[in-house]
Amino acid sequence: MSDLIEIEDLSVTFRAHGRTVRAVQSVSLRVPAQASFGLVGESGSGKSTILRAICGLAPVSGGAIRIGGQPLRSPRDKAFAARVQMVFQDPYASLHPRHTIDHTLSEPLAIHGIGETDARVVRALTDVGLPTSFRFRYPHQLSGGQRQRVAIARALMLEPEILLLDEPTSALDASVQAEVLNLLNRLRTERGLTFLMVSHDLAVIDHMCDRVLVMQNGRAVEELARDDLAQARMKTAYAQSLFAASADRMLDPAGKETR
Amino acid sequence: MTALTLWLTDPNPSSRRQARLGQAWLAWLRLRRNPLAMLGLFIIAALCLLAAAAPVFAPQDPFAQNLAERLLPPGTPGHWLGTDDFGRDIWSRIVHGARITLSIVALVAVTAPVIGLLIGTVAGYFGGWVDTVLMRITDIFLAFPRLILALALVAVLGPGVQNAVLAIALTAWPPYARVARAETLTVRNSDYIAAVRLQGAGAGRIIWGHVVPMCLPSVIIRVTLDMAGVILIAAGLGFLGLGVQPPLPEWGLMISSGRKFLFEQWWVATMPGLAIFTVSLGFNLLGDGLRDVLDPRSASR
Amino acid sequence: MSLLQIENLRVTFATETGPVEAVRGVSFSLGRERLGIVGESGSGKTITGRSVLRLIRPPGRIEADRMTFDGIDLLKVSEKQMRALRGPRLAMVMQDPKYSLNPVMRIGAQLTEGLLRRDRISRAEARQRAIAALEAVQIRDPERVMEAWPHELSGGMGQRVMIAMMLIPEPDLLIADEPTSALDVTVQAEVLSILDDLVKSRGMGLIFISHDLRLVARFCDRVLVMYRGRIVEELAAHDLMAAKHPYTQGLLNCLPRIGGPRAPLPGLDRTGDWAHV
Numbered sequence: 001m002s003d004l005i006e007i008e009d010l011s012v013t014f015r016a017h018g019r020t021v022r023a024v025q026s027v028s029l030r031v032p033a034q035a036s037f038g039l040v041g042e043s044g045s046g047k048s049t050i051l052r053a054i055c056g057l058a059p060v061s062g063g064a065i066r067i068g069g070q071p072l073r074s075p076r077d078k079a080f081a082a083r084v085q086m087v088f089q090d091p092y093a094s095l096h097p098r099h100t101i102d103h104t105l106s107e108p109l110a111i112h113g114i115g116e117t118d119a120r121v122v123r124a125l126t127d128v129g130l131p132t133s134f135r136f137r138y139p140h141q142l143s144g145g146q147r148q149r150v151a152i153a154r155a156l157m158l159e160p161e162i163l164l165l166d167e168p169t170s171a172l173d174a175s176v177q178a179e180v181l182n183l184l185n186r187l188r189t190e191r192g193l194t195f196l197m198v199s200h201d202l203a204v205i206d207h208m209c210d211r212v213l214v215m216q217n218g219r220a221v222e223e224l225a226r227d228d229l230a231q232a233r234m235k236t237a238y239a240q241s242l243f244a245a246s247a248d249r250m251l252d253p254a255g256k257e258t259r
Numbered sequence: 260m261t262a263l264t265l266w267l268t269d270p271n272p273s274s275r276r277q278a279r280l281g282q283a284w285l286a287w288l289r290l291r292r293n294p295l296a297m298l299g300l301f302i303i304a305a306l307c308l309l310a311a312a313a314p315v316f317a318p319q320d321p322f323a324q325n326l327a328e329r330l331l332p333p334g335t336p337g338h339w340l341g342t343d344d345f346g347r348d349i350w351s352r353i354v355h356g357a358r359i360t361l362s363i364v365a366l367v368a369v370t371a372p373v374i375g376l377l378i379g380t381v382a383g384y385f386g387g388w389v390d391t392v393l394m395r396i397t398d399i400f401l402a403f404p405r406l407i408l409a410l411a412l413v414a415v416l417g418p419g420v421q422n423a424v425l426a427i428a429l430t431a432w433p434p435y436a437r438v439a440r441a442e443t444l445t446v447r448n449s450d451y452i453a454a455v456r457l458q459g460a461g462a463g464r465i466i467w468g469h470v471v472p473m474c475l476p477s478v479i480i481r482v483t484l485d486m487a488g489v490i491l492i493a494a495g496l497g498f499l500g501l502g503v504q505p506p507l508p509e510w511g512l513m514i515s516s517g518r519k520f521l522f523e524q525w526w527v528a529t530m531p532g533l534a535i536f537t538v539s540l541g542f543n544l545l546g547d548g549l550r551d552v553l554d555p556r557s558a559s560r
Numbered sequence: 561m562s563l564l565q566i567e568n569l570r571v572t573f574a575t576e577t578g579p580v581e582a583v584r585g586v587s588f589s590l591g592r593e594r595l596g597i598v599g600e601s602g603s604g605k606t607i608t609g610r611s612v613l614r615l616i617r618p619p620g621r622i623e624a625d626r627m628t629f630d631g632i633d634l635l636k637v638s639e640k641q642m643r644a645l646r647g648p649r650l651a652m653v654m655q656d657p658k659y660s661l662n663p664v665m666r667i668g669a670q671l672t673e674g675l676l677r678r679d680r681i682s683r684a685e686a687r688q689r690a691i692a693a694l695e696a697v698q699i700r701d702p703e704r705v706m707e708a709w710p711h712e713l714s715g716g717m718g719q720r721v722m723i724a725m726m727l728i729p730e731p732d733l734l735i736a737d738e739p740t741s742a743l744d745v746t747v748q749a750e751v752l753s754i755l756d757d758l759v760k761s762r763g764m765g766l767i768f769i770s771h772d773l774r775l776v777a778r779f780c781d782r783v784l785v786m787y788r789g790r791i792v793e794e795l796a797a798h799d800l801m802a803a804k805h806p807y808t809q810g811l812l813n814c815l816p817r818i819g820g821p822r823a824p825l826p827g828l829d830r831t832g833d834w835a836h837v
Binding site for chain 2: 055057076077078080081082084085086088089090093094095096097098099100102103107108111112133134136137138141151154157158
């Protein structure tokens with residue numbers, strides 16, 4: 001069986017004010033269906049740009065992206081929207097400030113001409129663990145974690161196969177991060193979703209993903225299976241330094257030490 | 260708290276309408292804390308009331324001439340603001356003139372911002388050559404002094420209220436286009452626009468449903484602040500004899516006719532001038548207050 | 561003697577829907593040490609930090625039984641005296657350097673501005689001190705950074721410049737509000753070691769505000785854990801892993817760990833009595 005997401009030699013180059021920035025340089029990766037793949041790296045490593053390139057939000061200057069064996073059409077069409085959706089990093093910026101939650105969630109249904117709006121919106125809210133009484137609230141009446149749940153609900157309205165997650169919890173508090181990560185994992189098992197997740201936090205990636213690609217300065221450094229990451233079996237110096245800087249993420253909290 | 264305010268402040272509204280009204284109620288509470296804005300609102304409300312019930316507030320027919328009573332000073336019994344050179348009661352004329360002023364203001368307010376908003380958001384959203392073409396057209400309009408351009412248009416179209424409105428609207432939209440474009444440029448690359456694009460929405464839906472609501476507050480603020488200018492241009496056109504035609508009691512026209520007696524009978528020109536001043540001030544105060552309430556940058560927290 | 565003493569600090573904001581208490585009776589004292597304040601967003605940790613510098617704008621109001629800095633009653637001094645304290649004696653580093661540096665002034669001009677205006681020293685001397693401060697925060701070519709505009713700096717550089725700027729007047733107390741959370745892990749470590757050095761070598765007091773418990777535990781001497789405007793637990797940093805309070809324990813437990821189990825992460829249980837104080 002061929003992989004669901006195939007990226008081959010992808011390059012993304014931004015041109016602005018006569019300068020060219022090569023944000024991604026010939027990166028290849030493959031994600032099988034229903035897997036969870038992580039991209040880690042520091043800021044400027046190009047990890048988020050890959051997600052944006054898949055969505056047609058960044059200029060691809062070379063290479064190919066295939067979903068389910070099919071090359072993507074430019075601009076991305078409605079069929080793409082029904083297969084691939086994205087959750088953004090900042091829940092304070094990714095919801096329209098003047099639209100109610102109801103408006104935000106029913107918009108994709110309206111675009112795709114899907115009926116039973118009421119029932120679907122209510123079900124979407126329950127699925128992400130929000131009370132239905134929140135339906136007509138505005139984003140500023142919700143906390144960061146609640147907003148991110150709404151953003152996840154929006155991404156799932158069209159029942160996509162692939163969810164692109166761009167640092168979905170880095171703007172959230174630790175306890176809320178745990179709740180959102182649990183929610184994402186639950187939804188993935190329930191719906192058989194495929195995740196492509198970007199994070200700077202190795203612990204989050206390790207918790208969520210089966211395979212990890214370490215990136216630096218727009219290039220792929222090293223691809224690791226989850227076990228290799230946990231056992232610190234990385235071959236490149238950069239991946240090792242990243243691991244060392246995250247060493248406190250391995251600390252066992254008090255309750256677990258006596259186990 | 261009454262049942263209504265409870266309904267409005269319900270943290271869990273049960274319909275879009277309730278949610279929207281609840282937000283409007285909060286905005287109103289914020290506006291109410293600003294005494295100057297409330298003064299502006301009061302002036303404009305009073306103007307609307309005067310215009311709506313002009314025959315009630317005006318003791319005399321604004322067109323009734325009485326040469327025996329011409330140029331009476333303010334404070335004369337029966338003519339507390341005095342009379343003009345045809346013996347018409349100035350207060351009655353100002354009250355009836357409020358109708359003309361208000362209709363000009365209203366017509367300009369519903370046309371110019373819409374044109375500007377549309378051009379600005381389309382230019383800002385698409386960028387590239389669409390932006391260049393639309394904004395250069397805007398620049399051409401901006402390059403002319405507004406009154407001169409309005410004058411030229413009226414000169415071509417012929418004088419009259421409708422043509423004055425048309426001329427003012429056609430000269431008033433470029434600033435709105437600029438404001439809307441600037442706002443669109445900041446909104447265009449935001450995550451929530453990317454999210455709706457990812458859902459397969461077309462440009463029309465994005466501009467109308469997502470970009471315009473973000474530009475609306477700054478445009479509304481701009482409109483209220485501009486209304487003073489619109490009144491002044493309408494008065495200017497009237498003053499030059501190119502807007503409203505005599506004997507209609509338009510304020511600018513009244514000032515123009517009082518010009519001849521400015522030194523001896525100062526009130527003939529001063530009273531409509533004070534009316535223009537008060538209403539302009541009202542709009543400016545309200546606009547300033549609205550800025551605090553509607554500005555997305557201050558209301559977001 | 562302690563540098564800063566705060567007793568029963570309360571900060572209230574008047575809003576359309578009535579007053580909101582952001583800080584509800586916080587007391588602590590600080591010597592020449594590294595004190596961490598941790599808590600989630602909305603716990604009042606940032607407001608606590610800002611109220612020490614009296615940087616709370618109306619409709620916010622600061623009340624306290626006692627708030628003294630080096631014998632000065634911070635509640636009584638005039639705004640003018642307060643301005644004289646901010647900078648030379650009390651300094652604050654904000655979370656995001658992008659919003660704290662003036663975008664239309666070169667770095668050098670911003671660094672020397674205070675020196676030239678307040679201390680009235682010569683331009684050459686001010687420049688020297690600014691360069692020395694940049695060197696102190698491990699900036700490799702300070703000459704070039706002096707001539708740079710804020711937008712030309714990376715996040716880590718910007719944050720280091722901010723720290724340098726705050727340190728030029730050699731304050732007695734530095735309040736750092738999430739100084740490293742916008743930075744990459746490798747840069748974070750550098751910035752922390754710079755701060756650490758400065759506390760040790762200059763005997764400065766440091767209040768380190770962060771949401772990251774493990775970071776604070778590693779870096780500070782003492783930790784205050786805040787929840788909904790109150791201090792729920794105070795402990796020595798090396799005892800953090802033995803925290804008693806269910807909130808602190810919950811915060812520690814809900815973090816994913818490298819090589820940890822795939823089971824759902826334990827959420828923070830907010831149903832206990834402690835959560836409704």
